[in-house]
Amino acid sequence: MNDSAVLHYPPASPTETADYMQWKLRFHADAWDVAEDLSLGLDRLVVVDTRSAAHYAQGHVPGAISLPHREMTAERCAQLDRSKVYVTYCDGIGCNGSTKGAYKLAALGFLVKEMLGGLDFWKRDGHPLATGTQPGTMRRQVVGMACAC
Template sequence: MSESFVLTFPPASPEETADYMRWKLSFHADAWDVAEDLSLGVDRLVVIDTRSAEQYAAGHIPGAINLRHRDMDAASTAHLDRSKVYVTYCDGIGCNGSTKGAYKMAALGFQVKEMLGGLDFWKRDGHPVAEGAEPGSMRGRAIGLACAC
């Protein structure tokens, strides 16, 4: 047996690790970074709630639009600006609606990232939730002192 379970497979070189982590970050965003960008009014991002209209109305990220992943196709996305980066989310880690939405958006030619942890992690970070059919806004809202991670 090896002296270490962790080191049974040696770590990659620092350069390989940096490349991999950069690659990994190109696919995901976390709730805190999304909240920061929405608060600052970063206009290159559009957040998409991939859940049903009923779930969206019950509570969503302020500023997010609602486009259910099951309805994503060329017609339903024709009005979206292809110069933007879209961030998809759903309920949380037990839901793959954000993954399906990110896949469909990318397959349709959009730049997209998936928000890790969905609305569950958004709430865990203490960010506000908007209710109703309107997106609402995070612009100018204070989001706390600092990210806990």
């Protein structure tokens, strides 16, 4: 009898684990990586705040556009550049607005990743917020020494 709760279900092979972890990373980005890319001014990414316009104005990721998931329709998204990768976020792990937004954008044919932990993790990592209705920018802002993960 196996007395380990962890090992009750044996681990996958190293190859299976590597394949799964690579697969998982295709769907998510973390706040630190998003901040680094935004600070470099990479134009392949569009960060999308999926919360309400009022919440966006109170504080958002610098450079993010406001596109509430409730307003994501084919008509509203028609002007978006299909060559970009869209990174959605919301308040944090207790909110599924980023998941709903990622789903809607993907269903409309866009390349999408979801930012893990949303604005909660963004702030936890010490990144700045922009306020108001304009995106602002992270370009040339120092992200920090290194991610702790």
